[in-house]
Amino acid sequence: MPFFSLHSISGLSLILMALLLILLLAALYLYGKTKEIKHLAAKTRKTFDEQRLEEYLSGLDKDKLIRLLKKRHPKAPAIIIAVLTSTLLTTPAAAQTSPATRETLFTQPGIIILIILILLPVLLGVFLMGARLTRIVQQYRRDRHERDDQQLDAYLDSLENSEAALEKRLHALEYTPGPNQLSGTVKAEDTKGLIHHIESEDVLPVVPVKKRATKRPPVDPQLTRLILAYLVCAAGWLLLGTSIGEYLGIKFVAPDADHVSWLSFGRLRPVHTNMVFWGWASLGMLGLGYYIVPRVSNTPLHSIKKGWVALWLINSAVLIGSLSLMAGINNGGGEYREYTWPVMALFAIGLILTLSNFLRTVARRTTPAIYISNWYIISAIIFALVIVFVAYLPWWQDGLGETIIQGYYMHMGVGMWFMFFTLGIVYYFLPQQLNRPIYSYSLGILAFWSQILFYTVIGSHHFIFSSIPWWLQTVAIVGSVGMIIPVTAGATNFLLTINGSWSSVGNSYTLPFFLTGIVFYFTGSMQGTAEAFRSTNLIWHFTDFTVAHSHLTMYGIITFFIWAATYVLVPRLTGKEAPQIAIGAHFWLALLGLLFYTIPLMWGATLKGLLWSQGKPFIDGVVLMAPYWLWRAIGGSLMWFSHLVFAYNMYRMIEGTGVFTWSFPASGVSPSPKKI
Structure with a gap:
């Protein structure tokens, strides 16, 4: 209808x-x-x-x-x-409808x-x-x-x-003040030593000058190298993975660009998704987690060596998995679990080592309470291990059981691994950047437990009107509606933390990334709830709307949060900041690219779903989507260019600091104290 x-x-x-x-x-x-x-x-x-x-x-x-x-x-x-x-x-001179159960007067x-x-x-x-x-x-x-x-x-x-x-x-x-009438002719001097970091600009700046990073207590050089290794590897996988995604977007416009089996769409698409999932987002989050967990526990990390082993294992999993997918060796079906089980075993072992490392660090904390960031981060790793084991153990992988597990794995991966972990990152860095406490610790705990309650049952909403039990589909829809609670609680908590400091957003080059992630956290999550209803699912599912939604969440939320925290942390570790104009270019290219990518796809996919509901031939939908796929390629190109800028910014923040050598310059990172 x-x-x-x-x-x-x-x-x-x-x-x-x-x-x-x-x-x-x-x-x-x-x-x-x-x-x-x-x-x-x-x-x-x-x-x-x-x-x-x-x-x-x-x-x-x-x-x-x-x-x-x-x-x-x-x-x-x-x-x-x-x-x-x-x-x-x-x-x-100067200057997402049920039929009415009863008729009323106003329904006539x-x-x-x-x-x-x-x-x-x-x-x-x-x-x-x-x-x-x-x-x-x-x-x-x-x-x-x-x-x-x-x-x-x-x-x-x-x-x-x-x-x-x-x-x-x-x-x-007609009066105009003279050039020295307000300032006077006496040269300004700071005789009391009250002014610091004096800068002079000979010309007007092209972009507004933002507040520079605040100097923080020193970090253990060995931990610094470990964190930066994670972030550099993550940036490399982002650049490579999205370069593949850029090529896939071009193939929508020029499908005959190549005739090589290794570069076919069916092989490259899972390479792209898995590379940015397990390579970029996972390593980026873990690298930030290696800083947050010991910092809020006020104790050194339990084992630097375990962190390096985990890094090598996860990188090996992504590399071997990508080459296997391009060679046609895959798990045979499930989205985001195309890696074969030996490959994912490497990833799981890396997470087990990380979990052990974090748990032992928190157990040695010198603070009386476990800060909410560690709640989210450690729980995310536990859930990631659970979903990997559930998805790859074979005992329930026959018939409809495989379909149900696929929905569970796919959605739990996004919501209980990526989303949970990045929320923990935001709960640490956002209040710190604003120099004020989180608005409500209780709202954070409400969002934590309600997300565990509702998100763990919503995977089957991707299989509405399928052969799986009707009651299980209904449970997924109810859980999707219940997600309004944690999302609203979390977004409200973040926005109220910013409230009263909105001027800080304009003066910072990191807070716009956080604010964008918060906005997409609410809108993208509410869009997921709207997609879960049977009436909307009938139109939007199996169309490009799902592609737009996945980018709105994984990119607009997860990626923007990781970028925000990276721009906060890396200068703190190296003492160097990226050019502010380059950070601004990165932000606007990524944001505009995401909007150019998702909005046309959502609009075109809605028209395509309505076309299908009218019984039109499938090819009509392909013809309909052609201009929207062009916008997809344009938006994807802007996003890809922003990743080039991000890689350049990472280089500028690390270059010449001696971080990856055994000796640090005098002005670099100081040795670690016994307690952080």
Whole structure:
């Protein structure tokens, strides 16, 4: 059924609501004009005196003053020239529907149509009344200005030297301060030593200068190398993985770009997704986790060596898995689990070592409580291990069991591994960047437990109308609706933390990344809830809408959060910042690219789903999507260019610091204290 029809209750109701909204706005307009007339009429007519003259003249511009002078004095042109000349001489030149269970009066189409027909003439009358009131107000203002002018003339006639007041005001309007009038001619000196980090710009900056990174306590050089190794590897996988994604986007526009089996779409697409999942996002999150976990536990990391072993294992898994997929060796079906089990075993062992490392670090903490970031980070690793074992153990992988497990694995991977981990990152870095505590620790705990409750049951909403039990599909839909609770709690917590410090967002080059991630966290998650309903799933599923949604979440949320934290942490470790203009270019290229990628795909996919619901041939949908796939390629290209800039920024933040050598420069990172 189409979303809107004049022959349906929903369509007529929509028209009725629109008319009521217009009527409300028109009524508010009439109310405002009525108040304005009342306000104007209530003003007492004042006669001109000396104080009233000064008030009136302060509202006149130079042209009006000149006309008054010409009218008042036959030698006014000479006076005006003299005033202007003296001014020039004394100042410098410058500067997601269920059917109704019962009928009511207002669900009858005839009743709604009757109300609409009644509202139409009422609305017309309101508009006519508004036009009339507007004319009345305009006429009243003109009459009042004329009376004021007449009273002004009469008052000026009663004065002996009326030109003096006009010339004084004209001279004031012509005044321009000199270049040194406010600053003086004495050279500025900081004799008390109160000003630090003085910078001078010989030319106007192309972009606004942002606040530079705040110096923090030193970090263990060995831990610094480990963290940076994770982040550099992550950036490398991002660049390589999205280069493959860029090529795939081009193949939508030019499908015959190559005829090599290793480069076919069916092989490259899982290479792209798995590389950015397990290579970029996973390593990026783990690298940041290696800083956060010991920092909030106020104790050194348990084992640097375990961290390096985990890094080699995960990198090996991504490399071997990618080559295997390109060679046609895969797990045979499940999305995001195309890696064979020996490959994912390497990844799982790396996570086991990391989990052991983090748990032992938290167990040695010197703080009485476990900060919420560690709740999210450690829980994310536990859930990641659970979903990997559940997805690859063979005992329930027959028939519908494999389909159900696929939905569980796919959604748990996104929500309980990537999302959970990055939320832990935000709970640490966002308050720190704002120099204020998180708004509500209780909201964070509510979001934590409610996400565990609801997100773990929603995987089957990808298989609505399939052969899996109807009740299981319904449970997934209910869980998807329940996700409103943790998402709203988390987004509200973050936004209220920022509230009161919005000016800091404009002065920072990291906070815009955090804010963008928060906005997409709410909108993208709410979009997932909307997609879960049977009516919307019937239209959007199996279309490009799912592709747009996955990028809106994995890119708009996860990736932006990782970037934000990376730009916070790396300068802290190396003492060097990337060029702010390059960080700005990275942000805007990524954001605009994401919007150009997702919005056309969502629009075109909706039209495509409606086309399918009308029984049109499949090829019609392909033809329909051609221009939207072009926008997909354009948006993907912008995103890819932003990754090149990000890689350059990483190089600039690490270059010449000696981080990957055994000795550090004197101004670099200091040795670790016994307690962090």
